[in-house]
Amino acid sequence: MLLLRRCRSLTRFGPLNTQRNPVAPAVASCAVRLWSSGGSEDQRSYRHAHGPRWRHALAGLLAGTGAVLAYGLHHHQADQSDSTSLQTIEKISTPPIFTQEEVNSHRSLEDGVWVTYKGGVYDITEFVAMHPGGEKILLAAGGALEPFWALYAVHNQEHVLEILSEYKVGELSAEDQKKQQTVKSSDPYSSDPVRHPALRINSLKPFNAEPPPEILSDSYITPSAIFFKRNHLPVPQVDPDSYQLRVEGLSEGVLMLSLKDLKTKFKKHTITATLQCAGNRRSEMNKVKQVKGLNWGIAAISNATWSGARLRDVLMDAGYYPDVSQWARHVQFEGLDKDVTGTTYGASIPLNKAISEDGDVLLAYEMNGEDLPADHGYPVRVIVPGTVGARNVKWLGKIIVSAEESHSHWQQNDYKGFSPGTDWDTVDFKSAPAIQELPIQSAITMPADGAVVDRSDEEVTIKGYAWSGGGREVVRVDVSVDGGKTWQVAQLRSSEKEQAPAPSPPPGQAWAWKLWEVTAPLPQEAQELEIVCKAVDNSYNMQPDTVSPIWNLRGVLSNAWHRVKVKVRED
Ligand SMILES: Nc1nc2c(c(=O)[nH]1)N[C@H]1C(S)=C(S)[C@@H](COP(=O)(O)O)O[C@H]1N2
Ligand SMILES: [Mo]
Numbered sequence: 334m335l336l337l338r339r340c341r342s343l344t345r346f347g348p349l350n351t352q353r354n355p356v357a358p359a360v361a362s363c364a365v366r367l368w369s370s371g372g373s374e375d376q377r378s379y380r381h382a383h384g385p386r387w388r389h390a391l392a393g394l395l396a397g398t399g400a401v402l403a404y405g406l407h408h409h410q411a412d413q414s415d416s417t418s419l420q421t422i423e424k425i426s427t428p429p430i431f432t433q434e435e436v437n438s439h440r441s442l443e444d445g446v447w448v449t450y451k452g453g454v455y456d457i458t459e460f461v462a463m464h465p466g467g468e469k470i471l472l473a474a475g476g477a478l479e480p481f482w483a484l485y486a487v488h489n490q491e492h493v494l495e496i497l498s499e500y501k502v503g504e505l506s507a508e509d510q511k512k513q514q515t516v517k518s519s520d521p522y523s524s525d526p527v528r529h530p531a532l533r534i535n536s537l538k539p540f541n542a543e544p545p546p547e548i549l550s551d552s553y554i555t556p557s558a559i560f561f562k563r564n565h566l567p568v569p570q571v572d573p574d575s576y577q578l579r580v581e582g583l584s585e586g587v588l589m590l591s592l593k594d595l596k597t598k599f600k601k602h603t604i605t606a607t608l609q610c611a612g613n614r615r616s617e618m619n620k621v622k623q624v625k626g627l628n629w630g631i632a633a634i635s636n637a638t639w640s641g642a643r644l645r646d647v648l649m650d651a652g653y654y655p656d657v658s659q660w661a662r663h664v665q666f667e668g669l670d671k672d673v674t675g676t677t678y679g680a681s682i683p684l685n686k687a688i689s690e691d692g693d694v695l696l697a698y699e700m701n702g703e704d705l706p707a708d709h710g711y712p713v714r715v716i717v718p719g720t721v722g723a724r725n726v727k728w729l730g731k732i733i734v735s736a737e738e739s740h741s742h743w744q745q746n747d748y749k750g751f752s753p754g755t756d757w758d759t760v761d762f763k764s765a766p767a768i769q770e771l772p773i774q775s776a777i778t779m780p781a782d783g784a785v786v787d788r789s790d791e792e793v794t795i796k797g798y799a800w801s802g803g804g805r806e807v808v809r810v811d812v813s814v815d816g817g818k819t820w821q822v823a824q825l826r827s828s829e830k831e832q833a834p835a836p837s838p839p840p841g842q843a844w845a846w847k848l849w850e851v852t853a854p855l856p857q858e859a860q861e862l863e864i865v866c867k868a869v870d871n872s873y874n875m876q877p878d879t880v881s882p883i884w885n886l887r888g889v890l891s892n893a894w895h896r897v898k899v900k901v902r903e904d
Contacts, residue, residue, distance in 0.1 A: 429503035433512070436505065440475035447502075450478045452510045455500040521567040521673075526707040529558040535627045539564040540708065543632035546778035550796045550848055553829045554605070555635035557701050562708045563610050563633065565678055565743070566670040569728050573712045578696070582661065582734035584652035592712050595696060598650070599642035604693050606718035606844035607800045608725055609634040611748050611768050614776065614895075615888035621880050624888030625757075631776040631895065634798065636846050639716045641697035644687050648734065657734065658684060665733040666715050666726035679741030680724045682717050682769065684734065691804075691842055693718050696729065718844035719804045721768045723748045738767065753884040760886060768889065771802030773876055775810055775849075775868035776895040785900045786855065786862075793862070793899065794852045799825075801870035806843030809869040814853045816863035817878070817894070823849035823866070840871070860901055867894045 431454050439447035445458045461474075522538040532542035544559040573592050580588040590598070613633035618624050644664070664687040668678035686692045695716040698705060705711040710727025717724045723743055738744050749765040779796040780786070786793050793814065799807040810823040825847045828835040837843070849866075856862070867876045877883050880893045 428501075430506050431503050432506050433509035437475040446474045448473050448476065448478050449505050450494075450497065452505050453498075453501050454503045454505055455497060456502045457497075457500050460500065524570055525568045528562070528708070531559055532562070533630070533632075535629060539566055540568070541627050543630060544635070546630065546632050546776070547781065549632050549635065550778035550798060553636065553826065553848055554701060555637055557637065557703070557706050557709065560635040560637060560700075560709065561608075561610065561633045563627075563722060564670070564708065566668075566672055568707050569669045569671070571669055571712055571728060576712055578713060578729060579731045580647060580651040580734075581731065583648065583657065588647075588651040590647070592698065595642050595647075595698060595713065599646045601640055602643050602693075602695060603638055603640040603699075604695065604716070604718060604844055605636065605638045606693075606716055607634060607636040607846040608716075608722045609771055609774065609800065609802075610722040611771070611889040612887075612891075613774070614891035617880050617893065618884050618888040618891050621884050624884075624886055626888045631778070633722075634774070634800065634846070636798075637701050639695055639697040640699040640702075641695040641713070641716070644694040644696055644715065644732075645690065645692070647696060647732070648688060651732075651734075653688065653734070658688075660736055661734045663735050663738050665731075665735050665737075665739040666724075666729060667731040667733070668710075668726050669728040669730040677730065677741075678726065678728075678743065679739045680726050680744050681735070681739035681767075682720060682724050686717065686720070686769075691839070693842065693844065718842075719770055719802050721748065721771050721802070724769065747887065748889060749887070750890050751885045751887070753882060756886060772890060772892050773799075773801040773805070773807070773868055773870045773874045774892045775799035775807075775866050775876065777864055777866050777897050780864070780897065780899050782897040783899075784897075785902050787902050787904060788855065789904045790855065792852050792854050793864075794850065795823075795864055795866075796848070796850045797823075797866050797895070798846050798848055799866075799868035800846035801843070801868070801874065804838075804841040804843050805870040805872050805874065806837060806840075807847045807868050808871050810847075810849045810851075811867050811869075812849075812851045812853065813865040814862045815856055815859070816896075817865050821851055821853055823851040825849050843871070855901060860903075862899045862901065864897050864899060865894050 433449075436447045436449055436454055439445040439456070439458075442458065442462055445456055446461045448455050448457060520538075522540075525538075525540055528540065528542065531548060532544060535541040535543065541563055543561040544555070548559060549555065576592045578590045578595065580590065610629065610633035612626050612629045614631050615624060615626055615629045615633075619628060648664070661684050663681040664684055665681040666679060670678050682694070687694050695718075696713055697710075697716045698713050700706065700709055705714060710729065713729045714727040715725050715729055744767050746762045748768050749762060750768060751760060751765055775797060777795060777797040780793065795812055795814075797810070799810045801807055807825065810825065811820040812823050813820050826849065827845065827847050867878075869875050876892050876894055878894050880891065883890065883893060
């Protein structure tokens, strides 16, 4: 079957392109890839799912201070018609001079939020107070903006600077300016690994990318190179020989484990588990109403085998005893990836998941039979099967058994679901629990939205994936080619070989997805098909039919029936 789509501006690059995909999200508006795969001479092509929208690239960077500033300042410009502070500055012939120490003392809303940029001193208190997400800029408060802008690679800074000038209150003393310049502003992303060119990049720095859906459903075990990648920060360089994992909170001391300890002191355990980002399919929510976050398509999900020590075994070795559960409720994880202030990525899971024999939580050092790749957490990451990607902390540095959840931004103020009626003015992040187990999910990977099938083919083959959180097994996938009027049951596949269905895992331990496939006759006379899929798990949870009722401001938990439209070409 030939599926060939063209966009207005055609950019073509094949899989043998340069290793680091040089195409920025804003430019990669319409990429067509062509190649033939495994034995079949079929040529397939892929249309880039996202339009040439710089706004989306910017939204993708919203997790970063610089981008919050860029975004917020942009709006600030829109609602502030007269820029009085700028005029004030212009009237003064010599601007006030401040020392770094004075600037340092303004790092909260109470004391004012000051930052420096290229020798200028800016009081951005009003901006931070007025803009949701603005509190992130507090990371830069009292210091220089440059390293933040380097970290989050905000381009297009010109208009931001223009607006920033409205907040200028003076200049930094010459002496302190000199000191600042001696702090090298090197690109913290320069040592990030080389990535597979097939990946569709959502954001380059930090690196976030997903595979083209059609490749995703080609293999039950996703090859590591095209496994979706979701980084909030630069990839840290960890030396395996000096690596030490710190385990705290159980006995009086702390337990330190080298990589060798992890590999030799504990039984090696292997599981196959699917990881899904909470933001998978966020782009569909974006179509209903703008949300904040990376504009993921349907492939922020992948499946791999993971090997490592069981977290349970390590906690036992660190002195876990049953009474611990009287005071402790959570196990916190800290990554070795840091932002410029030294804050590490962090998350936590409930203690009972961590310690349960059936929980299968791993401190994984292998992915698909090899050392973990740098992007996926080398040398050690947590795998919490059945649980949202965000808790599967990579580059694991520390484990803390605690009465409290992780205090990290990603546990407290992100990765939570809200009502469609909650907006950025009313949201109270404390009011919702952190996402742990994910709901039932499925999506169509083939054909792609907008593809064309020939009437003479008489039938259409549809493929996709289905998965549910919490170890719930997918028991059925229903597929419709007429928008949901009539349904067919798809064939499920739970191993690499199509003809060898694996036996069901024990209840509550179905960690891996199922791939599915169905061949449906082309409905007579239909010129366009609306293909729909929906999955059912063994608790009989089903997906909601539309997006609107589950829309939420962060665009998480997007799991409505997946729909693609396909044209039928008459011969
Ligand atoms: N240390 C660290 N761990 C992390 C992250 C991160 O940025 N830093 N991202 C999390 C998120 S949001 C997801 S979805 C998964 C993605 O894992 P992957 O990149 O291996 O697909 O890692 C999680 N673990
Ligand atoms: Mo995620």
